[in-house]
Amino acid sequence: MKLTRRLWMVAALAATMGLPLMTAGCGGGQGKTADITPGEMPAGSSWTGVWYSELYGYLHLVQDGDAVAGKWLRPHKDRWGELKGKMTGDILRFEWSEHTIGLIGPNAEKKGRGYFKFSPPTATQAFDTFAGEIGRDKDETGEPWDAVRQKDMAPDLASIGGTGASDLGGGDWDSENKEQGSPEAPAEPQAPSP
Structure with a gap:
């Protein structure tokens, strides 16, 4: 009886101590945020353009006021993504999602948030860059x-993402590329040899 009571007390104590620790990492949090301070966007500069990264490929961005939208296709053409965000000075903060081509289910899409910091050309860099x-x-x-x-x-x-059958390797069966000309008439069956 004493052993059973002690086991219950140990289990109750473990549950009371463990519950706050287990719930500390669950839901409701704001997530990790970058500790960056926006600077001035250089005069005449814009996020609109095509940006290249070895890992993410070509990122197409379009700025409309302080809103920015973009899409990318990975270099291996196995994933494409999209982002939507808002710029403050030279910082673009956004939400993104990336889709794995040909994959269905909960692992087919990844989501998150991010940021980019704009940098104009310098003496050693001839073009605009961003880091984030x-x-x-x-x-x-x-x-x-x-x-x-x-x-x-x-x-x-x-030009990027969600284009239908070609995403799954289904080809262009429904496109306007039709064969030209008339089909041949069927051949007559040959008589069996004696």
Whole structure:
């Protein structure tokens, strides 16, 4: 009887001490946020353009006022993503989602938040660049993302993502590329040999 009572007391104590520790990491948090201070956006500069990163490929960004939207296609063409955010000075803060092409289910899409800090050309860098991070879920920090603006490339958000059968390797069976000409008449069956 004393052993049973002691076991219950130990279990109750463990539950009371463990519950706050277990719930400390659950839901409701704000996530990790980057500790950065916005500076002035250089005069005449804009986020609109195509930016290249070795890891993320070409990121197409379009700025409308302080709102910025973008899409990217990874270099291996296995994933594409999209972001929407707001700029404050030379900082762009955004929410993103990335989709794995041909994958269905809960692991087909990843989401999070991120930020980019704009840098104009310098004596050693001929083009605009940005440096930032993307985090998973509610986090704004995590994986680095640096890119350089591409010269003479216009952004085309419609060219990336969610295009249908070609995302799954289904080809262009429903496109307008139809064969030209008339089909041949069927051949007559050959008589069996004696």
